[in-house]
Amino acid sequence: MNSLHLLIDRDACAACDLCRENAPNTFEIDAEAKARVINPEGDPRDVVLMAADSCPMGAITVHDAVTGERLVPKG
Numbered sequence: 001m002n003s004l005h006l007l008i009d010r011d012a013c014a015a016c017d018l019c020r021e022n023a024p025n026t027f028e029i030d031a032e033a034k035a036r037v038i039n040p041e042g043d044p045r046d047v048v049l050m051a052a053d054s055c056p057m058g059a060i061t062v063h064d065a066v067t068g069e070r071l072v073p074k075g
């Protein structure tokens with residue numbers, strides 16, 4: 001369990017593929033050429049956080065599913 005809640009702004013996604021490259025068990029690029037979550041528990045927590053933070057469009061928001069704290073983007 002990585003206890004993360006993931007949200008992708010598909011309008012903002014530029015299909016650069018970075019999130020899938022960094023966390024291939026969590027994200028995929030779908031038939032509409034947009035990122036989507038295939039399994040929020042697919043990769044370790046630190047890997048998913050790094051992958052979300054790597055998005056050049058800031059399209060991925062991550063909250064801690066237990067505490068509700070926003071982890072990506074910070075602040």
Ligand code: SF4
Pocket residue numbers: 008012013014015016017018019020034035054055056057058059060
């Ligand atoms: S890293 Fe961001 S812009 Fe790139 S595919 Fe993933 S969600 Fe889309």
